[in-house]
Amino acid sequence: MIKFEDVTKIYPPSTVGLERVTLHIEKGEFVFLVGPSGSGKSTFIRLLIKELEPDRGRVSVGGRDLATLRRWKIPYLRRNIGCVFQDFKLLPNKTALENVMYALLVTGNANHDSKKKALEILSLVGLAHKEDSFPNQMSGGEQQRVSIARAFVNHPPLLIADEPTGNLDPETSMGIMQLLYRINKTGTTVLMATHDREMVDRMRRRVIALEEGKVVRDQKRGGYGED
Amino acid sequence: MGRISFFLKEAFGSLRRNYFMTIAALVTVFLSMVVLGGVLVFVYTTSALLSEVEQKVEITVYLKTDPDPSQEQIDALQAEIQSWKEVKSSTFVSKEEALNRLKEDFKENPEILEGLTGNPLPASFEVSLVDPKTVDTVAARFNGNASVDEVRYGKEIADKLFTFTSQARNFLLGFIVLLGIVAVLLISNTIRLSIFARKREVEIMKLVGATNWFIRWPFIIEGVTVGLFGAVVAVVVVLVLNSVLIGRIRDSLTFMTVPLDAVPYVSVTLILLAVGVVIGAAGSGIGLRRFLKI
Structure with missing residues (x-):
């Protein structure tokens, strides 16, 4: 699903984002990307959605080499990658329902179908009763669930979560994790960057640890720290 | 939709x-x-x-006096002027009309004209043009005409x-x-x-x-x-x-x-x-x- 081959990204003048990273992530995997701030987790994710270009090496997603992807085709790439962020990135002027619908409308879905699908997915994340609430009327956990609903509503083969529980209390985080776990069960590859030691240790999934832009550990069923 | x-x-x-x-x-x-x-x-x-x-730019063509041109000459000239495509209109001002205009201009102090005997004023054509910028060309055509005494169109003023x-x-x-x-x-x-x-x-x-x-x-x-x-x-x-x-x-x-x-x-x-x-x-x-x- 994801292939990094000898990928290096330097931020001018000389800050290392990623350095010679080579790794494969298979379809259907659940992978934690761990490491301290500035270790390259966000760079990794931004390369995946072609928000950044690597200075060296090759990034491919779903068998597609991103270097050969034309600029105008980037939106179509992103529709196949659901993104969840620490700060939710919901459109502030749209209700929960409209936020989810937006992801459907951009793909050319008709208004009517979009509404139906969006309502379904909202009840799946347990927020059917919040469809008319605006982001600032919802708790952090609720907003994050809306953002997951939006990321998943197109049933993308890949879902990326960048610190999705970073702003949430442990109990709410647990709920979010369960949601991601369920999404993974449907066959979607899930890549989650996180600081949440407890969560990683509990889930026992593949862990890729980054430090100063390099992969320092890649364990099939790992914990947050070294075992 | x-x-x-x-x-x-x-x-x-x-x-x-x-x-x-x-x-x-x-x-x-x-x-x-x-x-x-x-x-x-x-x-x-x-x-x-x-x-x-710009439209106010006009050519005034004074005809000779002493002797005054004959009516045939005047008619011929009028016909010629009107055949030029640059010309919008031309008006003939006879000697008598010129004198009347002068009297009109000086009607506040008619004593100025008291010494006037006979009519020394020339007859003239007032020619207005379609495009005022052709004034030089048209004025030049009157040079050498036997019945024309003087052509006036305020060349410098027009140029300025x-x-x-x-x-x-x-x-x-x-x-x-x-x-x-x-x-x-x-x-x-x-x-x-x-x-x-x-x-x-x-x-x-x-x-x-x-x-x-x-x-x-x-x-x-x-x-x-x-x-x-x-x-x-x-x-x-x-x-x-x-x-x-x-x-x-x-x-x-x-x-x-x-x-x-x-x-x-x-x-x-x-x-x-x-x-x-x-x-x-x-x-x-x-x-x-x-x-x-x-």
Whole structure:
């Protein structure tokens, strides 16, 4: 699903984002990307959605080499990658329902179908009763669930979560994790960057640890720290 | 169809939500268009005045006296003049008429003319032209004509006048171009500000996989709406002011006929509306460009 081959990204003048990273992530995997701030987790994710270009090496997603992807085709790439962020990135002027619908409308879905699908997915994340609430009327956990609903509503083969529980209390985080776990069960590859030691240790999934832009550990069923 | 109504809903929703920015943009468009419209009206009126002044350039052809040319010679000359395509009209002023005019001019102090015996005044043709700039060519044709004594057309005055009017026209044209540029910059800057305030929104849309055009359309509709409304109000203000002001000017400048109908209302209206709409749309499109590069 994801292939990094000898990928290096330097931020001018000389800050290392990623350095010679080579790794494969298979379809259907659940992978934690761990490491301290500035270790390259966000760079990794931004390369995946072609928000950044690597200075060296090759990034491919779903068998597609991103270097050969034309600029105008980037939106179509992103529709196949659901993104969840620490700060939710919901459109502030749209209700929960409209936020989810937006992801459907951009793909050319008709208004009517979009509404139906969006309502379904909202009840799946347990927020059917919040469809008319605006982001600032919802708790952090609720907003994050809306953002997951939006990321998943197109049933993308890949879902990326960048610190999705970073702003949430442990109990709410647990709920979010369960949601991601369920999404993974449907066959979607899930890549989650996180600081949440407890969560990683509990889930026992593949862990890729980054430090100063390099992969320092890649364990099939790992914990947050070294075992 | 569903898409268009979605875009419209997005555009008007955000115009309403960001009403402060909407009003700021409207006022900017309105003011720029009023200034531009005012200049247009001024230019049209001035240009009409200039042509009217140019039309006043006439050739006066004095015929010989002593002996006066015969009626046949006069008729022949008249026919010749009227056959020239540069000539708009020519009037024959007989000796008697010339004397009458002189008497009319001096009717306050008739003693000046008391010593006059007989009629020493020459007959003349007053020739007006289709294009006043051909005055040199036409005047030259009278050289060597047996019955013509002198040709007068105020050569220097005419030359100076034409230099002045053409400079004035160039200046006015430059003024319009300059103002147009100012209006474009002012409006697109205001729109850019309002887009900048929504940078984050655009970023999110990109991340969800919206194409550039999907993001752009609502912004363009917003820009066009603001541009159109600002321009409509400006058109009304400019045209009303024009008719009020020109009426006043005409009353105070009685020595000149101010051409009230010199302003082509339809053109001015269309120009202002078109400029408003185009700048609104272009301002949005260009303002968005840098935020779409994610």
